[in-house]
Amino acid sequence: MASRDTQHEKLTEAQDRFVASWGQMAGAWGISRTMAEAHALLYITGKPMNTDEIMDRLQISRGNASMSIRALLDWGIISRTHKRGDRKEYFEADQDIWSMFRSIVRERMKREVEPLLATLFEIRDSSPAPDEASGDQQKELLAHQKRLEEMLSFLQTMEKLSHRFVSPSGSGLELAAKLLTKFDK
Amino acid sequence: MASRDTQHEKLTEAQDRFVASWGQMAGAWGISRTMAEAHALLYITGKPMNTDEIMDRLQISRGNASMSIRALLDWGIISRTHKRGDRKEYFEADQDIWSMFRSIVRERMKREVEPLLATLFEIRDSSPAPDEASGDQQKELLAHQKRLEEMLSFLQTMEKLSHRFVSPSGSGLELAAKLLTKFDK
DNA sequence: TGGTTCTTTCAGAATAAATTGAAACAAGAC
DNA sequence: GTCTTGTTTCAATTTATTCTGAAAGAACCA
Incomplete structure (x- = not known):
């Protein structure tokens, strides 16, 4: 021994x-x-x-x-x-890994995603309006808008997801995660 | 104009x-x-x-x-x-943000989480066995094991989650994410 | 109050990471 | 084969980040 x-x-x-x-x-x-x-x-x-x-x-x-x-x-x-x-x-x-994880996600969303979202909204609002153009240029501007919108929508979904699961009160994430891995394959 | x-x-x-x-x-x-x-x-x-x-x-x-x-x-x-x-x-x-996101998550898991998991398994296996100790020391070693296990279990859940949703084929993540934000509170 | 213990700050030093640019390398074209 | 065009590599440099240590700042005590 x-x-x-x-x-x-x-x-x-x-x-x-x-x-x-x-x-x-x-x-x-x-x-x-x-x-x-x-x-x-x-x-x-x-x-x-x-x-x-x-x-x-x-x-x-x-x-x-x-x-x-x-x-x-x-x-x-x-x-x-x-x-x-x-x-x-x-x-x-903190000895609870899931609560630790929630804290980290919460902070990172607040510090990095929220400001980015704010900037992207600004960019969208100051992008040239498609309806003042015509032909190919209009197409191009529309495509630009669409790409911005898709990025915004993605980030907003992420934001909501994080609030839903990572909120100070609600846990749930751990359970959800484990459940989701149950139906493996 | x-x-x-x-x-x-x-x-x-x-x-x-x-x-x-x-x-x-x-x-x-x-x-x-x-x-x-x-x-x-x-x-x-x-x-x-x-x-x-x-x-x-x-x-x-x-x-x-x-x-x-x-x-x-x-x-x-x-x-x-x-x-x-x-x-x-x-x-x-790639113009599809969700597919882009899946690629990023997949790569990061592969590059960072997988090697970490491997190292943690090694560490667990080379940690002193609690059953060869007694009293306070045994308690300490058991607590150490428990913390390692919890970290391993957390990372494994994350791994499985990522495979479940982020796998090359299956999308699903987008739908799941959007659904989950539906039941907002 | 002055003395003691502990904590924070921050300019400068040390370290790590990103970037350049020129040379080496590849892949046609002729 | 050689010439041209395009791409990659990597040692040296630049830039950014992290770390140190000493000084300043708090908090408490007698």
Whole structure:
């Protein structure tokens, strides 16, 4: 039987590997590696940690740790805690992956899709009107309008979908997802 | 009534704005701005364009254009065409947004989620076994396993979902999405 | 109040990613 | 074969992003 220490080493190693692979994926999604690693660390250890512990474990500077933690708080996927008799702030990750996922989707819609939608509406409204043209040009303008409309309609559907399932209150998504995969093939 | 030239200027301006806002969003999703802009340009103009036209319109180098186009082809959201009597290659964007969306999701799952899943399985299998420990340590190892399992189960559900709806053949997603937003609240 | 502990900020440094441009490569045409 | 036209590659450069560390800012205590 493995010793307590060996077990603990292996656990730490597994955690580190989890953190690293999580961080690796982050880049592909426009999230900074450190931010993702901090989140992964809090998630996989399950323990509240303070800034110094996170700094030490991830080998990052105090400034970086502070900013990454702040960003995770803004995303709503970690929260502050306190330890009796300790003035330091502790942070812990939301342990419910689906709720975490909802937070991320909600934020990304708000930050990226909503502004894009607003811009596209503007563009549509300032595009030349087809009815003032004729012949080939009219055709071209109509096609332009159609493409804009289709993009708008797609994004609006996505928006509604996300509100429907990802709203602060309603869960449902998890159930729906699992049900949908039931009817496989 | 506006002159043909004014109309055309306005159309070009609207296209440029579309291209710019599309490119802007790309960064947030881990896609290079230029690649997104090239795609937006092909989508919004609806016309097949060759490398030189894309270079000129986006003000980028030949090398950059070539690499961005290649990447879009790899993603399967643009395709090659040819013009009679012209040796240049032309490129055109898939005009169906939902099919485009399916291609993107399919590729991202393949490139990012699948490898992550593989790594997580490995990590799970090399994590220390709880049954060789006792007391608090056993509890800790069990909790670690549980967190890994939940993450794996989440990602697997996502994988299945994406295969279900995003598969090369089946569409369905569009209909499902629209239906789901029908029962709005 | 001054002292202590912890947190945030931000200019500059380090690092990573995108872009260029020229050379190498391909595919006809003749 | 050579010449022409079009495409790809990649080392060097430019640009953008992330990270650091020290200083400033809070919050609490006695």
